[in-house]
Amino acid sequence: MYISITKQHLNNNFSQSSSDFVDYLEKENEGVLPEMQEPFFNQTTDEIPPEQVIKEIDGNTAKLKKVEPKFYSLTINPSQSELKAINNDPELLKKYVREVMKDYAASFHRDQPVTVDDIKYFAKIEYERTFKGFDREIRENQPYRVQIVRLENDIRKVERGELTGNVVAMHKKIAELKSEIPHKLEGKPIEQGMKKPGFQTHVHIIVSRKDASNRYSLSPGSKYMGSVSKLNGKMVKRGFNRDLFYKRAEKTFDTLFNYKRNFVETYEARKSYLKDPHHYFAHLLGLPTNERSAAFKILGKAGVRVPQVNIPTNKVQMALKTIKQFKKAMDLARSSSSIGI
Known part of the structure; x- marks a missing residue:
């Protein structure tokens, strides 16, 4: 599970x-019959038109300055394994989102407990993702595409008399490159903008900065996890505990759907990887054989190339070079949000 929280963009372009x-968020509804469109939903209602979403979010900004974000965006990205566990069922995903928003509310540090009824949010399920420049498939196909484009340009120059060369040989070389290109989809080289295969269902959530009563600020972007400060002469609690939220969101999914989470899928593993990749790798190698095999399989599907070398399991003897290779692969997977690590 990969969950991100992003504040509203407020530069001159927005x-x-x-x-x-x-x-x-309405992009997947373009050109789709009304009865087939995916509507917004919240904690109590399944079908909410976009006009209502805009009106309610824009109308819930009392006392916020122009430079302050008026809303935040949460993106919930279940893994292929998690989506398979719920059969990619949108109703089950909605059920999960509604439970997650309870976890979100409970992660605010306030004098009075915050509940989901205090949160104004609207969520939307999307079913497609496209390949982007940072995806492994695009990066590894790129050297082949560069050669193909160069050859195609040379052929046009030869045909215009601007260059001498063997056009037949150039076409043959292009055919060879197209056959050798490593990543294809239905026989075609993967390019930016192509739809990704398999389950790609994810959820976008727009959350008002102000509470539902439009009186209090509830900012998940606060740098404070949970502290007390003086406001108008009174000590008040403040902050949002992201760490707690991510842990609860993961546990909620596992509990709701009886999901057996592998080590590499856990939030604790993500933290371990970021803080101490040596410890992360040692833990990974120390898993029981079946779990370790499943972990490597999960990582492989996420685009992480596990180093194919004889790696000793003893922490002291671990090869630093191998760990660095593994960390580099993991960083690439994280940058493309293909795995929640």
């Missing part, structure tokens, strides 16, 4: 309104 973001 509107103060939530309309730009809502329009972006």
Whole structure:
């Protein structure tokens, strides 16, 4: 599970309104019959039109300054394994989102407990993802594409008389490169913009910065995890505990759907990897054989190339070079959000 929290963009290219973001989330509904479109939903309602989302988010900004974000975006990205566990069922995913938003509310540090009823949010399920430049498939196909484009340009120059060369040989070389290109989808080389195969279902959530009563600020972007400060002469609690939220969100999924989570899928593993990759790798290698095999399989599907070398399991004897190779592969997978690590 990979969950991200992002504040509203407020530079000159973005509107103060939530309309730009809502329009972006409507992209999969373009050209689709009304009865087949995916609507917004919240804690109590399944079908909410985009116009209502904009009106409610934009109208819930009392006393916020122009430079302050009016809303935050949460993105919930279940893994292929997690989606398979719920049969990619949108109703089960909605059920999960509604439970996660309870976890989100409970992660605020306030004098009075925050509940989901205090949160104004709207969620939307999307079913597609496209390949982007940072994806492993695009990066590894790129050297072949560069050669193919260069040859195609040379052929045009030869045909215009600007260059001498054997066009037949150039076409043959292009055919060879196309056959050798490492990543294909239905026989075609994978390019940016192509839809990714398999389950790609994920959820976008737009959450108001202000509580549902439009009186209090509930910012998940606060740098404080949980502290007490003086406000108008009174000591008050403040902050949002992201660490707690991510742990609860993971546990909620596992509990709801009886999901048996592998070590590499856990939030604790993500933290271990970021803070101490040596410890992470040692733990990974120390897993029981079946779990370790499953872990490497999960990583492989996420685009992480596990080093194919004889790696000793003793922590002291671990090869530093191998760990660095593994960390580099993991960083690439994280940058493409292909795995929640």
